[in-house]
Amino acid sequence: MSDVLLQVSNLSKTYKDKNYWFNRKCITALEPLSFDIMAHKTLAIVGETGSGKSTIAKLLVGAELPSTGHIRLNGQSLEPGNFKQRCQHVRMIFQDSGTTLNPSLTIEQLLDEPLQLNTKLNETKRHQLIRETLQKVGLLAEHMSFYPHMFSGGQKQRISLARAIILKPQVIILDEALASLDPSLRSQMINLLLDLQQQMGLAFILISHNLGIVRHFSDEMMVLSKGEVLEFGKTTDILQKPKHKYTKRLIMSQRFQLLHR
């Protein structure tokens, strides 16, 4: 469809234990890995806790510095310290939307912050953009003067989404963003994300352990365990013919629930 949007090559992360001066220990959080994402596509990352899936997310948004490797966006290298460039294009939504929104700011102030820091728009234009973005995620313009505690869980997640898309990014990282929602709100959210992907040509990186959502939502998937990539390929292929023992166990543990129905 289009060229490679995000190109990750040889990315790895090791933590050094600073307690020992001699004989320093290294903890490997992520073995070197490479992948590409196109626009309009979704990559799902699956794994248990401690498998390094959140480390990937942190490396991609620049919250952590990679030990080795490069991240390229549209062929341009993303420098480790250059947040201005990265904030524009790579955004992230967290698991618990209730605690990631500042409770002392109104929604307008919350959404205004990234605009002030990253763009040179004047106040009326910013106001206009916030209004449009809120409508895009299915909220009303009147919600601008509300505080986060006045919303329900699903609406808060929509606000986080609005905050993510307001800078018109190209990549959005969903770190378990759908896990804590109720089923009926979760499917609303999935529909909304799919619509936005259609409209804006976003690429999603979905970190999840619900294989049902992964199957429905993603084009490619990556199975991680202890920082290593076990399998990487088309979602349908992996879910139908898992090669690795670990993947098989993961699929079995979720699929047995409906096997006999």
Next chain:
Amino acid sequence: MNLIDIRNLSIKLQTSTKPIFAVDRVNLTMKEGEVRGLVGESGSGKSLLAQAIVGVLDEKWQVDADRFHWRGNDLMRLSAEERKAIISKDVAMIFQEPMACLDPTTTIGEQLEEAVDVEQLTGYFWQKRQQRKLAAINLLHKVGIKQHEVCVKSFPHQLTDALCQRVMIAMALARRPMLLIADEPTAAMESTNQGQIFRLLASLNQLKNMSILLISHDLENVTHWTNTITVMYSGQFVEAGTTEQIFNQPYHPYTRALVDSSPKASRMIPNKSRLMTLPGSIPTLQHLPIGCRLGPRCPRAQQKCVHAPKIKNFHSHQVSCHFPLKDNYS
């Protein structure tokens, strides 16, 4: 005989203006040896209902029921002490987030010994102490923890989530209850660990004939493990029946939407297609709609729905809707 038989249970919160019915006329019956799923989204009052059964609700909540029987005893007529004696002997409860429910300052062994029933011990106090230790270790074996030496000495933070939940179940088993209420036992757990806990509960049900009330917010998670399911929405009873009835032929529009909205359940739908959803969001307690509380979100709502529907019974498949989807499956 029915283990528990609840008819028209309401839990109400008295506010300055008008009472709020957090749970509005809910029915629940359980037979001995049954695994019943209680499914509802957040704010549906499923945890309140469980707490009302155990009797650990706050003073501010008022519980009314037409019938509230435990193995033939009317619990509403008993005094608080008698009720507590019955319930604490026969009912046990486990909670979500086991890590947070265990005492972080004491070892697992001490906490387990505390839970052991005094009546099971005989002899002098030094003998009792020995028996108590043995009973605690036995309990750990019962829930499938083999290395009891390590486990007994460790603190809750040293164990994984699944192990903590096993310890919680062990504590619940200490008094050999007839009914175990599991309030979202696997929330925020890895899927492989979830399977372990559910398998343990299922084996307890099979081997000891213990009834289990499995509370969950996700229909698809519990379907494999339950015989019967009760669905609640926003404090109201929605539908009850066997798992097959609920999952394959839901009569209520809400249950239909729940089944359709889970991407795992309806495997026929193509990749990246739109999922079926109900519009709007779950109402808060302050702004509950009158009549059927699903009304504003329901695709089949009509004028009649401003009155709360009566429960209709089709071959032990109960549904609370004016316009059930019964004719769709003939």
